[in-house]
Amino acid sequence: MNALTGMKNAVVGPPLWLLAEVTYRCPLHCVFCYNPVDYARHEDELSTEDWLRTLREARALGAVQCGFSGGEPLLRDDLELLVAEAHRLGYYTNLLTSGVGLTEARCAALKAAGLDHIQLSFQDSSREVNDFLSRTKTLALKQRVGEMLRAQGWPMVMNVVMHRLNIDHIDRIIAMAHELGAEYLELANSQYYSWALENRGHLMPSTEQLKRAEAVTDEWRRKLDGQMKLFFVAPDYHEARPKKCMNGWGNVFLTITPDGTALPCHTARMLPGLSFPNVRSQDVKSIWYDSEGFNAYRGTGWMKEPCASCEKKEEDLGGCRCQAYMLAQDAAAADPVCAKSPSHGVVQAAVAAANAGEVPARPLVFRGRAESLARSGGG
Numbered sequence: 202m203n204a205l206t207g208m209k210n211a212v213v214g215p216p217l218w219l220l221a222e223v224t225y226r227c228p229l230h231c232v233f234c235y236n237p238v239d240y241a242r243h244e245d246e247l248s249t250e251d252w253l254r255t256l257r258e259a260r261a262l263g264a265v266q267c268g269f270s271g272g273e274p275l276l277r278d279d280l281e282l283l284v285a286e287a288h289r290l291g292y293y294t295n296l297l298t299s300g301v302g303l304t305e306a307r308c309a310a311l312k313a314a315g316l317d318h319i320q321l322s323f324q325d326s327s328r329e330v331n332d333f334l335s336r337t338k339t340l341a342l343k344q345r346v347g348e349m350l351r352a353q354g355w356p357m358v359m360n361v362v363m364h365r366l367n368i369d370h371i372d373r374i375i376a377m378a379h380e381l382g383a384e385y386l387e388l389a390n391s392q393y394y395s396w397a398l399e400n401r402g403h404l405m406p407s408t409e410q411l412k413r414a415e416a417v418t419d420e421w422r423r424k425l426d427g428q429m430k431l432f433f434v435a436p437d438y439h440e441a442r443p444k445k446c447m448n449g450w451g452n453v454f455l456t457i458t459p460d461g462t463a464l465p466c467h468t469a470r471m472l473p474g475l476s477f478p479n480v481r482s483q484d485v486k487s488i489w490y491d492s493e494g495f496n497a498y499r500g501t502g503w504m505k506e507p508c509a510s511c512e513k514k515e516e517d518l519g520g521c522r523c524q525a526y527m528l529a530q531d532a533a534a535a536d537p538v539c540a541k542s543p544s545h546g547v548v549q550a551a552v553a554a555a556n557a558g559e560v561p562a563r564p565l566v567f568r569g570r571a572e573s574l575a576r577s578g579g580g
């Protein structure tokens with residue numbers, strides 16, 4: 202593909218969000234993990250110096266928010282150093298964590314480093330499901346971490362990935378968040394990428410389950426009357442219109458993977474025929490503005506039918522490129538979630554199977570190094 206093809210009509214602003222995926226290492230083994238299935242082939246992590254330089258270059262370009270995620274970012278010993286530099290540079294800083302490894306001492310160090318915001322993830326309200334889904338015994342630990350965060354004066358922000366195995370517990374999940382003093386709770390239904398795509402047949406809720414969950418969430422909104430903000434994010438398979446993925450390709454988000462590869466989204470590296478640069482060998486400015494990978498699907502110039510003549514094309518930008526590749530084997534196709542996509546039947550079939558209560562014979566696949574290597578020709 203010509204690197205400039207996608208740029209037609211695109212006005213390119215700076216990356217506003219820097220997502221620093223500082224490690225793929227993680228003590229959890231979540232069945233819906235969004236890290237690439239072949240993550241074990243990309244474990245060579247950037248040095249502290251490389252991260253510090255990347256933070257500076259992205260900030261100079263105009264990035265204002267910096268999210269530290271993983272894997273589990275607390276597994277990097279230099280996390281406090283990176284947060285302190287991001288804070289000094291003027292970023293609004295955010296840590297996305299399972300809480301595993303967060304001691305009172307590290308909490309205090311991250312607070313002193315200027316960390317603005319922590320989002321703590323849970324798998325479920327019950328010990329059995331939480332521990333089963335992550336293959337760890339972490340529920341009690343997460344509850345203690347929640348108390349530590351509040352003691353440091355951070356707002357209590359929780360995230361629970363929702364799916365068929367926990368969606369019927371939503372009432373108890375919201376109650377638990379309320380008991381922990383959460384100010385924000387994101388109930389984000391699993392989107393079907395990476396490990397969640399591997400496990401889609403197990404994880405996709407039925408339309409009925411979704412409706413009930415939304416009704417329960419609305420009921421809590423009324424009951425809590427603004428004391429806790431509840432965000433319910435529906436799975437896009439159940440919609441007829443695609444999402445404007447990442448708010449547009451190469452538009453707002455710049456993801457740096459643990460090995461320094463710069464991507465427009467977490468999973469873009471799997472798209473065939475595209476190369477993505479690395480911050481070890483290229484500066485962030487030329488990566489963002491000049492690289493083939495970042496320009497490939499900017500704007501609308503790359504579109505073909507039915508997107509090219511669609512009156513909604515500026516609103517959704519054709520949906521998600523990774524989903525188009527995964528479900529229609531063509532990254533330049535309309536996102537199959539869209540009812541106009543010739544491949545929409547694939548999405549409808551998956552929803553129909555969930556509505557019929559079909560469960561695959563193949564067991565759930567837990568995220569793990571051996572499983573990753575086995576799925577990427579490495580073991």
Ligand code: FES
Pocket residue numbers: 446447465466467468469520521522523524
């Ligand atoms: Fe890659 Fe949507 S996740 S473009």
